[in-house]
Amino acid sequence: MGAALLAPARAQTAAPVQPLPFSHKVHAGAAKLPCRMCHPNPDPGDSMTIAPASVCMQCHSSIDADHPAIQKLAAFSKSAAPIPWVRVYQIPTYVSFSHRSHLKAGNACQDCHGPVATRDQLFREADISMGGCMNCHRLKKVSIDCTFCHDDLQQ
Numbered sequence: 275m276g277a278a279l280l281a282p283a284r285a286q287t288a289a290p291v292q293p294l295p296f297s298h299k300v301h302a303g304a305a306k307l308p309c310r311m312c313h314p315n316p317d318p319g320d321s322m323t324i325a326p327a328s329v330c331m332q333c334h335s336s337i338d339a340d341h342p343a344i345q346k347l348a349a350f351s352k353s354a355a356p357i358p359w360v361r362v363y364q365i366p367t368y369v370s371f372s373h374r375s376h377l378k379a380g381n382a383c384q385d386c387h388g389p390v391a392t393r394d395q396l397f398r399e400a401d402i403s404m405g406g407c408m409n410c411h412r413l414k415k416v417s418i419d420c421t422f423c424h425d426d427l428q429q
């Protein structure tokens with residue numbers, strides 16, 4: 275098994291340095307913007323995705339338009355390249371995971387990502403390692419068979 279397969283998804287305490295000082299506490303907390311505004315889970319699809327700069331510019335073409343961080347945001351918006359956000363929660367591609375089915379089953383964002391709306395910077399505070407997945411599956415009486423999460427695992 276290659277080294278990439280061993281990359282840990284366990285909880286971390288340090289937030290990565292992001293290309294812009296984006297705060298969930300400001301946007302999802304104080305301003306009460308719904309998560310789906312920026313994480314729409316396009317249908318069909320299993321990912322929540324992160325909204326492009328054009329969505330941010332709906333507000334920031336006027337709000338704080340003269341601030342350096344917003345000028346940087348405006349430059350991203352004008353260029354074709356996506357904002358290079360550093361991913362916080364990411365699992366290896368050999369694991370099957372769908373937001374759509376987990377949300378349909380009544381799991382909430384904070385069950386797997388912690389109290390996001392109270393955080394200025396996100397860090398991997400919730401456990402999405404194999405053990406973390408299994409803990410909840412055991413609790414909710416969902417399968418923990420190897421092939422449930424690993425389609426083509428050689429055993």
Ligand code: HEC
Nearest residue numbers: 294295296300305312329330332333337338341343344347
């Ligand atoms: C619905 C409106 C709205 C949207 C959409 C929005 N923001 Fe904001 N943003 C705000 C408000 C309100 C503030 C706080 C302004 C203040 O306190 O001066 C803010 C503050 C900020 C700041 C801090 C600016 C500074 O220097 O003080 C950054 C950076 C920022 N937003 C980035 C983003 C990014 C990136 C997106 C898109 C992913 C985004 N915003 C989407 C309303 C919005």
Ligand code: HEC
Nearest residue numbers: 296301302307308309312359361362363383387390391396
């Ligand atoms: C105004 C837009 C906006 C809103 C509203 C918003 N987010 Fe985000 N979210 C972002 C941006 C931009 C990033 C990338 C930067 C970062 O990680 O902080 C992000 C990153 C994340 C990540 C980490 C993704 C990864 O793996 O790298 C999670 C989890 C998340 N958001 C959950 C939420 C939840 C839960 C809510 C609602 C409580 C929410 N977000 C509301 C813009 C938003």
Ligand code: HEC
Nearest residue numbers: 309313321322323363364365371376381382383385386402
């Ligand atoms: C059952 C656990 C679970 C729940 C519930 C959950 N997430 Fe996630 N989230 C994950 C995992 C695992 C990843 C990493 C997925 C990957 O790498 O393919 C992730 C990744 C993300 C990302 C990064 C982009 C992406 O789509 O991969 C965002 C943004 C995000 N989640 C937001 C949310 C929001 C908003 C909610 C609530 C509406 C939510 N999540 C509910 C486990 C969960």
Ligand code: HEC
Nearest residue numbers: 369370371372375379381385402406407410414416422423
């Ligand atoms: C907070 C609880 C919780 C966590 C954490 C969780 N799951 Fe689940 N998972 C569920 C529930 C509940 C279901 C049943 C959904 C249904 O009935 O369709 C489920 C169903 C599934 C399914 C079958 C449905 C589908 O999407 O194909 C897979 C695969 C799965 N989970 C993988 C994972 C992986 C991988 C992780 C960790 C990255 C994870 N789960 C973390 C609660 C959780």
Ligand code: HEC
Nearest residue numbers: 279280281282283284365369403404407408418419420423
């Ligand atoms: C509920 C989902 C789930 C189930 C069930 C599951 N796994 Fe995993 N597995 C994961 C996730 C998520 C990772 C990625 C963990 C990481 O990157 O830290 C993983 C990683 C692995 C790895 C890579 C090495 C490692 O530990 O990071 C192996 C090997 C593995 N699983 C084998 C198994 C076997 C064997 C079973 C059955 C006993 C099993 N898995 C059952 C979710 C699951």
